[in-house]
Amino acid sequence: MHLTKSDIENLERKKRLNIIxxxxxxxxxxxxxxxxxxxxxxxxxxxxxxxxxxDPALLGFITRPTGEVPxxxxxxxxxxxxxxxxxxxxxxxDKAHFTxxxxxxxxxxxxxxxxxxxxxxxxxxxxxxxxxxxxGLSLKEELPIKxxxxxxxxxxIEELIIPDEAVDDKGYIDLSLYNTAGxxxxxxxxxxxxxxxxxxxxxxxxxxxxx
Amino acid sequence: MHLTKSDIENLERKKRLNIIxxxxxxxxxxxxxxxxxxxxxxxxxxxxxxxxxxDPALLGFITRPTGEVPxxxxxxxxxxxxxxxxxxxxxxxDKAHFTxxxxxxxxxxxxxxxxxxxxxxxxxxxxxxxxxxxxGLSLKEELPIKxxxxxxxxxxIEELIIPDEAVDDKGYIDLSLYNTAGxxxxxxxxxxxxxxxxxxxxxxxxxxxxx
Numbered sequence: 001m002h003l004t005k006s007d008i009e010n011l012e013r014k015k016r017l018n019i020i021x022x023x024x025x026x027x028x029x030x031x032x033x034x035x036x037x038x039x040x041x042x043x044x045x046x047x048x049x050x051x052x053x054x055d056p057a058l059l060g061f062i063t064r065p066t067g068e069v070p071x072x073x074x075x076x077x078x079x080x081x082x083x084x085x086x087x088x089x090x091x092x093x094d095k096a097h098f099t100x101x102x103x104x105x106x107x108x109x110x111x112x113x114x115x116x117x118x119x120x121x122x123x124x125x126x127x128x129x130x131x132x133x134x135x136g137l138s139l140k141e142e143l144p145i146k147x148x149x150x151x152x153x154x155x156x157i158e159e160l161i162i163p164d165e166a167v168d169d170k171g172y173i174d175l176s177l178y179n180t181a182g183x184x185x186x187x188x189x190x191x192x193x194x195x196x197x198x199x200x201x202x203x204x205x206x207x208x209x210x211x
Numbered sequence: 212m213h214l215t216k217s218d219i220e221n222l223e224r225k226k227r228l229n230i231i232x233x234x235x236x237x238x239x240x241x242x243x244x245x246x247x248x249x250x251x252x253x254x255x256x257x258x259x260x261x262x263x264x265x266d267p268a269l270l271g272f273i274t275r276p277t278g279e280v281p282x283x284x285x286x287x288x289x290x291x292x293x294x295x296x297x298x299x300x301x302x303x304x305d306k307a308h309f310t311x312x313x314x315x316x317x318x319x320x321x322x323x324x325x326x327x328x329x330x331x332x333x334x335x336x337x338x339x340x341x342x343x344x345x346x347g348l349s350l351k352e353e354l355p356i357k358x359x360x361x362x363x364x365x366x367x368i369e370e371l372i373i374p375d376e377a378v379d380d381k382g383y384i385d386l387s388l389y390n391t392a393g394x395x396x397x398x399x400x401x402x403x404x405x406x407x408x409x410x411x412x413x414x415x416x417x418x419x420x421x422x
Contacts, residue, residue: 001378003371004332008268011382018382020265023346023371025239025298026386026393026403027262050261051238052273053359054231057219060356062263087236093407095420101412114420121215135234141358145271147351147365148264154358160214160234167212171222171229175237175395182237182393182403184386187410190403192237195392196304197399201312209306209325 022185029088029181029189031096031115032061033126034076041108041117041126042072045096047183049085057157059085059137062150072105077153081139082124086131089179093189095130096181123159132178134161172197233396240299240392240400242307242326243272244337245287252319252328252337253283256307258394260296268368270296270348273361283316288364292350293335297342300390304400306341307392334370343389345372383408 008016027047035041048062063074077083088096092115099109110117116129120136127134137155144151166177175192182190199205219227238258246252259273274285288294299307303326310320321328327340331347338345348366355362377388386403393401410416 001371001373001375002331003373005268005367005369008368008371009266013266015382016268017265019371019373019378019384020268020368021262022382022384022386023344023368023373024260024262024270024296025241025344025391026237027239028236030236048261049235050259050273051232051235052356052361054228055220055224056359057216057227057231058359059235062261085235090406094409094418097409098412098417098420101414101417103414103417112417112420120213133234141356143354143356143363145263145352145354145363145365148267148269150263152354152356152363154356156216157219157231157234158216160212160219160230162212162214162230162234164212167230171226171233172396172399173230173233175233175401180236181406184403184405185383188383188408189406190386191406192393192395192401192403194395195301195400195402198305198308199398201309203312203314206309206312206314206323207305209309209323 018185026182026184026190029096029183031086031088031099031128031131032073033084033086033128034073035080035125036076037079040106041110042076043109043115043128044073044099045088052154058140058154059157060152060154062152064150070105077139080124083137083155084125084127085135085137086128087133087180089132090181090189090191091179092130093181097187121159132163135159229396237393237395237401240307240394242297242299242310242339242342243284244295244297244339245284246291246336247287248290251317252321253287254320254326254339255284255310256299263365269351269365270368271363271365273363275361281316288350291335294348294366295336295338296346296348297339298344298391300343301392301400301402302390303341304392308398332370343374343377
């Protein structure tokens, strides 16, 4: 299949959504936990969490601003300045997936989807107990992406919880040990299996690839 | 393991790099192909490609600006306005990985790493022949991320090549069929296996999770 820009524009909307949401490759499955000032908790799945830097330790994710559709995650982050990012294990992919349903603000997706709120170290936002790797972040920057009206939310890592068994002494984390899931498109979940690890690529260490 | 912000700041640099580069979850493995005005081709691995929108079809990726270290991918995109994004199959993870070695600008990583340049439809930038899913993009926006001096490069999809067998009539793409790889941290490659697919999450279709 070879599609040009105009072929893509002329695709039926749902088919375009499915295709274009898949072409970036595998996406990480994360649940973002927040709590409003009034104490209403919220959790929602996001596949757009991205590493931005290690020092300071920064992660980004993409959202739409609140417009016709309310965006509880975004509103709570703006209100309080704090949120959590929690890896989704494949064992709870169904519960995680249905957090994307648009429910009323006074309904907590934790309860509706059978997930458990967890509070650690007086951190304002709830973590997801069923998740093995949990990150508490503070909001640092909101970056408007003018070309399509989305926003990149940038946060700094304040708290980081990793199971001891999943990280080795060099700091390598095995994502398969706790069944961390990937997502393709809008609704297909993948399990991850490590197949190869290579050293830092120094120019004088490039193998002879027979060229 | 529980690390606070100051624990992270006090980690040994390499260990911090490895840990923080892993905590966002799985990352997509993509090769970005470019060609300078003078005709020098370049290909480099990136794990930061992200879906930004479907209409228009936009992808982003994160890079550093050219400073002390030359950034050939970034320079070529700025010079010509075009680049390609190509999925990395696990079968060429080794070759893809070593494209990250800093070689002189007159050396093509295609040749050095045993990868094959492919030109399609008079598109300026080279595609990677060994890749099954290939995307040609035009530069639309450069978004400076001031907090750490990185840049998000935003491009629109101009050409999209997907193997017919990997996409169904709804537009779902099976990433496992052509062994598309994921990356954790800086150097571990994962294979992907679909485990579950769920319908669009309508509020009245949330399963009873026993709550």
